[in-house]
Amino acid sequence: QKEVEQNSGPLSVPEGAIASLNCTYSDRGSQSFFWYRQYSGKSPELIMFIYSNGDKEDGRFTAQLNKASQYVSLLIRDSQPSDSATYLCAVKGGYQKVTFGTGTKLQVIP
Amino acid sequence: DAMVIQNPRYQVTQFGKPVTLSCSQTLNHNVMYWYQQKSSQAPKLLFHYYDKDFNNEADTPDNFQSRRPNTSFCFLDIRSPGLGDAAMYLCATSREGTGTDEQYFGPGTRLTVT
Numbered sequence: 001q002k003e004v005e006q007n008s009g010p011l012s013v014p015e016g017a018i019a020s021l022n023c024t025y026s027d028r029g030s031q032s033f034f035w036y037r038q039y040s041g042k043s044p045e046l047i048m049f050i051y052s053n054g055d056k057e058d059g060r061f062t063a064q065l066n067k068a069s070q071y072v073s074l075l076i077r078d079s080q081p082s083d084s085a086t087y088l089c090a091v092k093g094g095y096q097k098v099t100f101g102t103g104t105k106l107q108v109i110p
Numbered sequence: 111d112a113m114v115i116q117n118p119r120y121q122v123t124q125f126g127k128p129v130t131l132s133c134s135q136t137l138n139h140n141v142m143y144w145y146q147q148k149s150s151q152a153p154k155l156l157f158h159y160y161d162k163d164f165n166n167e168a169d170t171p172d173n174f175q176s177r178r179p180n181t182s183f184c185f186l187d188i189r190s191p192g193l194g195d196a197a198m199y200l201c202a203t204s205r206e207g208t209g210t211d212e213q214y215f216g217p218g219t220r221l222t223v224t
Contacts, residue, residue, distance in 0.1 A: 004152075032211055043200055043218040044153065049210075088152065090213070096141050096160055096206055098213055100152040 003027060004091050006101035014109050019076040021104050023089030026070065032092035033065055035074045037085045038103065044088055048074060079108045113137070114216035116201050122222045123191050131186040131219045133201030142184040143213065144176060145200040153200055159184060160206065188221075196223045 005024045013019045021035075032051055036044035048063040050056045050072065056063045062075040072091075076083055086103040093099065114135045123129040133142065141160050145153035157166045159178045173195070175187040188195055198220050204213040 034212060036215075041220075043198075043215040046212055046214060049212045092211065092213075095165060096158060096204070096211075097155065097165075098143070099155075102150075102152045 003099045004089055004101040006087075006089050006104045008102060009105040010107050011104055012107045012109055013079050015079060015081060017079050019079045019083065019106055019108070021074040021076075021087050021089075021106065023072045023074075023091075023101055024070055025072070025089075025091045025099075027091065027093045027099075028067075028070065030091045030093050033063070033072045034090040034092070034098070035061075035063060035072075036088040036090060036100075037083075038088055039085045076106075079106075081108045081110050084108045114201060114203055114214055116199075116216040116219050118219060119217060120220050120222075122224060123188075124224055125193065126190045129188050129191055129221070131188075131199050131201075131221070133184045133186070133216055134182050135201075135203045135216075136182070137203055137205070137214065138181065139203035139205045139214075140181070141204045141206050142178060143202040143204075144174075144184070144186050145202065146195075147198045147200055147218075156186070191221070191223045193223050196221055 035048040038044045050063040050065045060077045064073045088103045089101040143158040144156045147153040156170045178184045198218045201216040202213045
């Protein structure tokens with residue numbers, strides 16, 4: 001069983017729509033959760049982090065965490081073509097170890 | 111601006127010829143990580159330093175070594191690169207113990223093995 005699972009996509013949404021990206025994790029002791037955006041050939045860029053159950057909003061991005069269900073999601077409102085990238089979910093467990101999912105490729109269609 | 115810097119950005123080496131990749135940071139973070147990322151795969155943690163304490167992943171080959179001479183610098187040594195070691199190598203840093211522990215990445219080094 002993979003420790004962090006994401007649908008690889010591609011997820012295609014029209015410009016201006018809401019993109020919803022999902023992630024599940026297996027380690028119940030995980031405390032920190034991150035979303036990274038990665039353009040092809042570039043390094044991951046941190047866009048959201050969340051530590052507590054509930055929602056956290058930052059501009060067009062909202063991260064949602066449900067520890068009971070071991071589920072974290074990212075919503076992107078008013079999606080733009082520049083949002084087209086791979087989105088990596090990352091989960092931190094013990095001993096500072098961060099485990100990444102394989103990422104969901106998002107395509108925003110103009 | 112505070113940042114994570116990796117050099118070189120692109121490295122070409124020959125099969126079996128040792129290579130060293132470097133990472134420096136101006137964030138004063140106490141944890142530094144090295145990841146390997148191959149095309150369409152998740153970043154794979156090789157090892158990390160928490161201050162001076164080295165933490166190796168169980169499945170990291172012995173061919174990969176690391177050094178952290180001071181807080182700001184960390185090196186990845188590949189002693190005998192094979193064709194399968196061609197990848198993007200990512201350095202990341204975080205600050206542990208302050209309540210926020212998000213991880214920031216450098217731009218990466220693309221390694222080609224010929």
